[in-house]
Amino acid sequence: MALEIKLDLRLSQQLIMTPQLQQAIKLLQLSRLELQEVIAQEIEENPVLEDDGNLEEKEQLETSSETPDQDEDFDWKEYMESHSISTYTPPRAAENETPWENFLTRKETLSDHLLWQLKMSPLTPPEEEIGAFTIGNVDEDGYLQVSVEEVSQQLHVPVKAAEEVLNTIQSFDPPGVGARELQECLLIQLRGLAERDPLAEEIVENHLSYCKNRDYRRLAKKLKAPLPQVLEAIKTISHLEPKPGRPFSTEEAMIIIPDVFVYKTEGEYMIVLNEDSLPKLRISSYYRHLLEAESDDVPRDYLKEKLKSALWFIKSIQQRQETLYKVTKSIVKFQMDFLDKGIDYLRPLVLKEVANDIQMHESTVSRVTTNKYMHTPQGIYELKFFFGGKIGEGKEEVAAKRVQNLIKQIIAEEDSRRPFSDEKIVNLLKERYNITIARRTVAKYREMMKILSSNERKRVL
Numbered sequence: 001m002a003l004e005i006k007l008d009l010r011l012s013q014q015l016i017m018t019p020q021l022q023q024a025i026k027l028l029q030l031s032r033l034e035l036q037e038v039i040a041q042e043i044e045e046n047p048v049l050e051d052d053g054n055l056e057e058k059e060q061l062e063t064s065s066e067t068p069d070q071d072e073d074f075d076w077k078e079y080m081e082s083h084s085i086s087t088y089t090p091p092r093a094a095e096n097e098t099p100w101e102n103f104l105t106r107k108e109t110l111s112d113h114l115l116w117q118l119k120m121s122p123l124t125p126p127e128e129e130i131g132a133f134t135i136g137n138v139d140e141d142g143y144l145q146v147s148v149e150e151v152s153q154q155l156h157v158p159v160k161a162a163e164e165v166l167n168t169i170q171s172f173d174p175p176g177v178g179a180r181e182l183q184e185c186l187l188i189q190l191r192g193l194a195e196r197d198p199l200a201e202e203i204v205e206n207h208l209s210y211c212k213n214r215d216y217r218r219l220a221k222k223l224k225a226p227l228p229q230v231l232e233a234i235k236t237i238s239h240l241e242p243k244p245g246r247p248f249s250t251e252e253a254m255i256i257i258p259d260v261f262v263y264k265t266e267g268e269y270m271i272v273l274n275e276d277s278l279p280k281l282r283i284s285s286y287y288r289h290l291l292e293a294e295s296d297d298v299p300r301d302y303l304k305e306k307l308k309s310a311l312w313f314i315k316s317i318q319q320r321q322e323t324l325y326k327v328t329k330s331i332v333k334f335q336m337d338f339l340d341k342g343i344d345y346l347r348p349l350v351l352k353e354v355a356n357d358i359q360m361h362e363s364t365v366s367r368v369t370t371n372k373y374m375h376t377p378q379g380i381y382e383l384k385f386f387f388g389g390k391i392g393e394g395k396e397e398v399a400a401k402r403v404q405n406l407i408k409q410i411i412a413e414e415d416s417r418r419p420f421s422d423e424k425i426v427n428l429l430k431e432r433y434n435i436t437i438a439r440r441t442v443a444k445y446r447e448m449m450k451i452l453s454s455n456e457r458k459r460v461l
Contacts (some may be wrong), residue, residue, distance in 0.1 A: 023316055036278065038179070039051075048287045086159075097138040113248060114169065125163070133154065141382060149162075179247065183204060183208055186208075199229060261374075262376045269332050273321055287303055291304070310390060326358045330357045343401070347399060349388075369382075407429070410429070421454045
């Protein structure tokens with residue numbers, strides 16, 4: 001078999017993403033907190049870049065819109081003399097404001113609360129050791145995650161001793177703590193009531209499934225008890241806490257700091273980017289002077305590389321903020337009725353419409369609306385909120401989020417003893433708002449909003 005060597009010339013296009021372009025894309029999709037962290041890291045790693053918090057607002061300088069030439073013969077001295085180097089100087093919060101949250105004490109955890117009660121209990125040192133180990137295996141909801149047999153094996157103590165200490169812990173506050181399952185948790189609470197309810201205890205101990213299905217007539221028949229009496233027992237059970245550790249949850253409410261503010265002034269909407277607490281970035285004057293010096297001791301190649309990196313970083317942040325502004329301005333234009341009147345006037349909107357409006361790629365709009373929040377006269381919303389599915393066509397077209405809100409309103413108005421079925425909600429949407437929607441769509445939206453089915457929403461008053 002003969003081997004043959006050929007030279008084949010082909011012309012093709014290939015998209016090459018430089019590290020600088022990758023960085024610019026990454027900055028687009030960062031949240032406000034992530035951006036602060038990236039800026040802090042860049043300042044730490046690049047000596048040429050610095051945060052000049054003492055510059056006055058009038059000292060804002062801008063970089064060229066063109067990327068510096070990559071050629072080795074590029075005249076950096078001339079570039080720095082002919083172009084302003086310092087740039088991106090957002091307004092800062094007052095330096096002397098005191099973060100009062102720093103003075104708050106640590107919130108007591110469930111474990112702290114239980115250990116304090118353990119120390120106050122008349123237990124022997126070995127029993128305290130068993131108690132401390134047991135409490136260490138109680139989760140945030142207040143449930144014990146190990147068996148008494150495991151406690152016995154781990155501490156080399158009799159099972160009976162572990163069981164007795166657990167009984168003591170189950171008498172602690174909050175009621176129901178230390179249970180191994182929901183049934184035990186509810187029983188502990190029922191048995192701790194000032195006035196015991198034998199029927200409620202019987203239901204929890206042997207017929208809890210009837211409560212889940214809300215099949216109270218069959219339950220009454222099973223118990224051979226009058227329905228009103230059964231309903232009263234169910235009412236008692238419904239007031240119990242299925243997660244005893246809830247009051248001691250360490251989860252903090254998420255504080256949302258808007259990335260952009262939208263205000264209405266004299267009939268027009270104003271858009272203001274929230275650049276408070278973002279550093280003022282500029283090129284270090286010290287390293288600028290080193291580059292301008294004629295000394296051979298200066299690591300010029302290193303400083304040139306760092307300078308190019310710093311300039312590109314500043315430019316990328318500028319582009320991020322400019323893109324965020326343009327996208328917000330476009331959203332405001334499309335969603336003017338919502339801003340004026342509320343969610344019933346939310347317009348169906350897709351990323352492509354905004355992309356075409358500001359002449360940017362759809363993927364760019366998608367990235368810049370990720371994890372960004374807008375403060376509006378109607379409240380604070382994630383930018384993604386303004387985009388979503390639609391229902392209907394033409395004049396019948398409505399935003400899916402508006403339909404979800406209407407479903408929520410309809411359910412809020414229902415009689416909890418006779419909750420609306422999904423089919424009934426379909427009919428009400430048609431009658432009240434002339435919105436035609438399938439029953440399965442109502443079910444899908446209801447599940448998305450974590451609203452139970454009509455059978456599960458039924459309440460006993």
